[in-house]
Amino acid sequence: MRIVRYREASFSRLGALTEEGAVYQLEASDLMELVDEARAKGLSPSEHVTGLIAGKVPIAFSLEELELLTPVDAPEVWAAGVTYLRSKEARNYEATGGKLDATTFYDKVYEAERPELFLKSTLARTVGPGQRVCLRSDSNWQVPEAELGLVLDREGIIIGYTAGNDMSCRDIEGENPLYLPQAKVWSRSCSIGPAVRLAETVADPYALQIICRIYRNGEKLVDEQASTGMLKRRLEELVTFLKRDNELYDGTVLLTGTCLVPPNQFTLDSGDRIEIEIEGIGILANTAVYKHELTQPFYQTN
Structure with a gap:
């Protein structure tokens, strides 16, 4: 499982990128927030993301069509x-x-x-x-x-x-x-x-x-x-x-x-x-x- 960030209008979005190349929008604002959510549930980040996207529909754009940002805001x-x-x-x-x-x-x-x-x-x-x-x-x-x-x-x-x-x-x-x-x-x-x-x-x-x-x-x-x-x-x-x-x-x-x-x-x-x-x-x-x-x-x- 890969995590990406991309620009949508004037906002940055977090996405889960599957092995098949589909991108699913996530609600977390950044990678570390996603990690904290997983830990609070006693799950690995990958398990947490898999649960979040289960049954969901990927976004309409491919990875190549997105304006990608740094995947993490590294201080x-x-x-x-x-x-x-x-x-x-x-x-x-x-x-x-x-x-x-x-x-x-x-x-x-x-x-x-x-x-x-x-x-x-x-x-x-x-x-x-x-x-x-x-x-x-x-x-x-x-x-x-x-x-x-x-x-x-x-x-x-x-x-x-x-x-x-x-x-x-x-x-x-x-x-x-x-x-x-x-x-x-x-x-x-x-x-x-x-x-x-x-x-x-x-x-x-x-x-x-x-x-x-x-x-x-x-x-x-x-x-x-x-x-x-x-x-x-x-x-x-x-x-x-x-x-x-x-x-x-x-x-x-x-x-x-x-x-x-x-x-x-x-x-x-x-x-x-x-x-x-x-x-x-x-x-x-x-x-x-x-x-x-x-x-x-x-x-x-x-």
């Missing part, structure tokens, strides 16, 4: 780095100016007990499916990073899974590790969606296929795929470190790192279409532009 989006071997190799390449066999501090964090965790985005910087992500004006080497996202409650319990795009500037991060916040955080530098797959409906989160495609002027330039089975760290391990001496908020998203890195010679350009597909969740599609190209204010209340 904070955190991210983990160097959790896949491919990510470690890419970070080493950046930091050493292209020396493939070099060893850096990224090797150290890859093997360390403590993972790399950083604050990636806030509610006002995060966009949903179909919306535009922004490129930095002072970077010449920018890429999307396709990642599995964990949707958490305030206790760190994994409510569900979503797809995330952790936009990154490889040249800025490679120049100096202290520049990581600038290489990762700016307006519209993060997107999540298109849905939240409820955790109890995922048999094995380490067996999900992730695909990243990038199109320019209709031509597919990047088409790479990998599996969450390549993840070095356990999901619960990442959550444990995130909540250590920290305060989580309902709906917090933790991106778990990337195993897909475009070729080293590739950089995003304005107008590029990015598609991140995760098995059982859906396709998160966004177009990259520069901030000055936007014709409307960045933050729109959902």
Whole structure:
């Protein structure tokens, strides 16, 4: 069972998306309210939703016809780095100016007990499916990073899974590790969606296929795929470190790192279409532009 949010007139609606592709409108205003309702009844969120839509008629529109919003209003989006071997190799390449066999501090964090965790985005910087992500004006080497996202409650319990795009500037991060916040955080530098797959409906989160495609002027330039089975760290391990001496908020998203890195010679350009597909969740599609190209204010209340 997947949960989506969509715009209807000037309102946001919560919907249940079945395996057959039908969308059922739900009365809850957001995902966490739905979770609280389920817990009050002693049910899992999936059991609760199944009961709510039993005997009901789906809405008249398909998922493709809806204006989708972020599936959850994440007050904070955190991210983990160097959790896949491919990510470690890419970070080493950046930091050493292209020396493939070099060893850096990224090797150290890859093997360390403590993972790399950083604050990636806030509610006002995060966009949903179909919306535009922004490129930095002072970077010449920018890429999307396709990642599995964990949707958490305030206790760190994994409510569900979503797809995330952790936009990154490889040249800025490679120049100096202290520049990581600038290489990762700016307006519209993060997107999540298109849905939240409820955790109890995922048999094995380490067996999900992730695909990243990038199109320019209709031509597919990047088409790479990998599996969450390549993840070095356990999901619960990442959550444990995130909540250590920290305060989580309902709906917090933790991106778990990337195993897909475009070729080293590739950089995003304005107008590029990015598609991140995760098995059982859906396709998160966004177009990259520069901030000055936007014709409307960045933050729109959902």
